Amino acid sequence: MKSYVCAIDLGTTAIKAALVDKHGRIIALTSHPSPRVSPGDGSFNPDAYFRRVCKTLRGLLAGMSGHAFRVEAVSISSQRSTTLLLDSRSRPVSPALSWQGIDCAAAANIFYCKFGTERFQKITGLPPSPIYSAAKIAHLATCPDRLSKAVRIVTLHDWILTCLGVPELLTDHSNASATGLYDIRRRVWSNDIINSLGLDAKMMPEIVPAGTPAGRVSAETAKQTGLPEGTPIITGAGDQQCAAMGAGGMEGDCILSSGTSAALMLPLSKRPSRSPRGFLLLAHAPHKQYMLEGFMSTFGSCVVWAAKSLKVRGAVGLEKLALISTPDSKIIFLPFLAGSGSPDHNPSARGIFAGLDLTASVSGLARAVFTGLACETNRIMDSLRKNVPVKRLIIVGGGAGSSLFPELVADLSGLSVIIPEKTETALLGAAALAWAGIHNKDIEAILRKNVYETSRNIIPSNDTRNIKALYSEYLKTLSALYPPSERKII
Known part of the structure; x- marks a missing residue:
C-alpha cells in the first residue's frame, strides 16, 4: 500500500x-x-x-x-x-x-x-x-x-x-x-x-x-x-517559511514568492548580529535557523491593474503587449500602488510612470510594468545582499509564469534565476515537516531527498547595458520623488 x-x-x-x-x-x-x-x-x-x-x-x-x-x-x-x-x-x-x-x-x-x-x-x-x-x-x-x-x-x-x-x-x-x-x-x-x-x-x-x-x-x-x-x-510552519523549503531554498538562495504582493526570503543557518532596517528577521522552520524577509506591497496587483487599464486579458495579455516594445524603451514605472515595502515601508509612496515622450507607446507602458517590478525586486535584493551573500534567485508564484520578468531580474542582479517545476511550494514545505515528524528526522535531511525539478534556469545575458541604464534612472526617479531623508525607513 x-x-x-x-x-x-x-x-x-x-x-x-x-x-x-x-x-x-x-x-x-x-x-x-x-x-x-x-x-x-x-x-x-x-x-x-x-x-x-x-x-x-x-x-x-x-x-x-x-x-x-x-x-x-x-x-x-x-x-x-x-x-x-x-x-x-x-x-x-x-x-x-x-x-x-x-x-x-x-x-x-x-x-x-x-x-x-x-x-x-x-x-x-x-x-x-x-x-x-x-x-x-x-x-x-x-x-x-x-x-x-x-x-x-x-x-x-x-x-x-x-x-x-x-x-x-x-x-x-x-x-x-x-x-x-x-x-x-x-x-x-x-x-x-x-x-x-x-x-x-x-x-x-x-x-x-x-x-x-x-x-x-x-x-x-x-x-x-x-x-x-x-x-x-x-x-507546521508559516506559509513563507514553508514556501522557501518547498522551493528547495537553502542558505545562499534568495526565494521570491510572488502573488498579489511578494516576499523575498533568505534562509540563514545563524542569526545575524543585527537585523537590517526595514526587513523581517524571523525564525525559519528548520530548528534554530532563521530567515530574512523583504516585502513588496504590490506585485501581481500591478499586473492586474495594468492589464485592466491597458485593456488586455490578464498577465498573459500584458506580457504579449510588453514584448512588442523594444528592450531600449526608457519608460520607468514605480510599482507602489499600495505604498512601498522593504526597506522603506512608506505607505504614502505612489506608483508613477516617468520618462514619457511623444514616442511612448502602449506596449512601452506594458513593458515598463515588468521592468519596474524587476527594478524594485533588485533594489530590495541589493539591500539584502549588503548583509548576506546570495548565489541564486528562485522564483515561485505568479512571477514564475512570466518569460520576461525572470530574464529582467537575471540581467539586473547578475544571478542565475531558477524556476521550479513544482508550483505548490507551501504545501510541499508542510509535507516535508510531516515526513520529518513521523520519521523523527531533521527537516533538511527530508528536503535533500526531495526531487527538485527545474522548469527553467535563466542566466544573465551578455548585454545588460540597456536594463542597467534603466535601473540607474529608476533609482534617480525614486530618489527625486522620495528622497532618502524623507523615506520612512524603520
Whole structure:
C-alpha cells in the first residue's frame, strides 16, 4: 500500500490540501476559497474557516476513492499573524483577526511609540507594522470587553491544530516569530512586550520546533474530514517559511514568492548580529535557523491593474503587449500602488510612470510594468545582499509564469534565476515537516531527498547595458520623488 502525508495550506484567499509522497511529489490536490475577511478590521468567522478546511480535506480524499493508500501524517502551512482569542476550552470568544486588518494601525502606532520602535525591533527582529498579533492586541486593549474574555491568545495555525485533535495549544517558532510578541534572540515569548500590552505570557501557546509530533486526529475530526482517526498531527510552519523549503531554498538562495504582493526570503543557518532596517528577521522552520524577509506591497496587483487599464486579458495579455516594445524603451514605472515595502515601508509612496515622450507607446507602458517590478525586486535584493551573500534567485508564484520578468531580474542582479517545476511550494514545505515528524528526522535531511525539478534556469545575458541604464534612472526617479531623508525607513 502506498504511503502519503497530507499537507494543508491555510491561505488568506484559498485553503488547499494535498497528498504528497516521500519524494515530494504531489499525488492529489484540491482547494476551496477561504471565508470572506471583513475590510477594515480583517475579522472572519474561525468556525466557518475550519468547516472550509474540513470540506477541502473531504474533497481531497474523495478524489482518491478506489486507490489503496495510507495517510501517514498531516501538517500545516499557515498564513502568519492571524490572531484568535480563546476561552478556557480553546473556543474562540470573538472573530479571528486576519493579518490584513488595518483598523488597528492607530492603536498599534501608539503602542510602538510608547514601547519604543528601536526597542521593539531589537527584541523581535521586526519593523513596526499593523500586521502583527501585537498590533491587534494593542487595538483590542481599547475594547476591554473583548480582551477580558480571552484566556489564551493563539494564531490560526495553533487553533486549527486543536481542531484536528491536538490536546494542547502549541505553536512553532516560525509562526511565533511573526506575532510581534516573540524574542528573536532568546527564541521565547517576550515578557517585556506581552506585559506592556497588559497580558501574561501564560496566555500564549507553548513553542515547539516545526515538525514536532503534537497529537492525533480525533474521532470527531475524522468524521468531519475523512482523515483516518489516529493519524499523527505534526506542527507546521508559516506559509513563507514553508514556501522557501518547498522551493528547495537553502542558505545562499534568495526565494521570491510572488502573488498579489511578494516576499523575498533568505534562509540563514545563524542569526545575524543585527537585523537590517526595514526587513523581517524571523525564525525559519528548520530548528534554530532563521530567515530574512523583504516585502513588496504590490506585485501581481500591478499586473492586474495594468492589464485592466491597458485593456488586455490578464498577465498573459500584458506580457504579449510588453514584448512588442523594444528592450531600449526608457519608460520607468514605480510599482507602489499600495505604498512601498522593504526597506522603506512608506505607505504614502505612489506608483508613477516617468520618462514619457511623444514616442511612448502602449506596449512601452506594458513593458515598463515588468521592468519596474524587476527594478524594485533588485533594489530590495541589493539591500539584502549588503548583509548576506546570495548565489541564486528562485522564483515561485505568479512571477514564475512570466518569460520576461525572470530574464529582467537575471540581467539586473547578475544571478542565475531558477524556476521550479513544482508550483505548490507551501504545501510541499508542510509535507516535508510531516515526513520529518513521523520519521523523527531533521527537516533538511527530508528536503535533500526531495526531487527538485527545474522548469527553467535563466542566466544573465551578455548585454545588460540597456536594463542597467534603466535601473540607474529608476533609482534617480525614486530618489527625486522620495528622497532618502524623507523615506520612512524603520
